[in-house]
Amino acid sequence: MSIGNIAEQLELNYVGLGIRKISQLIRFGDFTDDGSDAIGDVIMNTTIPAGSFILGCKATVKTGFTGDTTATMKVGTSKDAGDISGNTTINVLAAARNLVRASFISSDAGLIAVSSTQTVYVGVTGGADFGSISAGLMLVEVYYFSTNVELTSDHPTEVSLNNAS
Numbered sequence: 001m002s003i004g005n006i007a008e009q010l011e012l013n014y015v016g017l018g019i020r021k022i023s024q025l026i027r028f029g030d031f032t033d034d035g036s037d038a039i040g041d042v043i044m045n046t047t048i049p050a051g052s053f054i055l056g057c058k059a060t061v062k063t064g065f066t067g068d069t070t071a072t073m074k075v076g077t078s079k080d081a082g083d084i085s086g087n088t089t090i091n092v093l094a095a096a097r098n099l100v101r102a103s104f105i106s107s108d109a110g111l112i113a114v115s116s117t118q119t120v121y122v123g124v125t126g127g128a129d130f131g132s133i134s135a136g137l138m139l140v141e142v143y144y145f146s147t148n149v150e151l152t153s154d155h156p157t158e159v160s161l162n163n164a165s
Helices: 003-012
Strands: 017-027 038-043 054-062 073-075 098-104 113-114 122-125 135-146
Touching: 073 135
Parallel strands: none
Antiparallel strands: 017 135, 038 122, 054 098, 054 113, 054 135, 073 122
């Protein structure tokens, strides 16, 4: 097996085990603010398939979520949860790269087991209220191990932020 086709060989093995990701470019206007708390919410467009283990997430903030004194993000398996982002918040107030967090569900287990198709929730919290935030653009990526052979996926593995606005 050459280094040039290692990813292909991992996909073709009988287990089908490989690291995959879902990703979405999220703009300030994509968030829903229900007014009941300081959090704006987005449900990612792509789900994580059953039979997976969620590793964690990464954010690349091209335009900071400005307009309030703070802006922090959680990524989770349910609304207002932060289990995919390590039960911690990620500062998204200013442009930044490689904002990485490992999944965390308890002190003895770091991977999140996915027994049925999993929706991913992203929440951004403003210092006073999400309604105070007036701008923002980021790429959110969620990484997972899949135990299924998924050779039909035609999603690109990279998303360019160069021309995003």
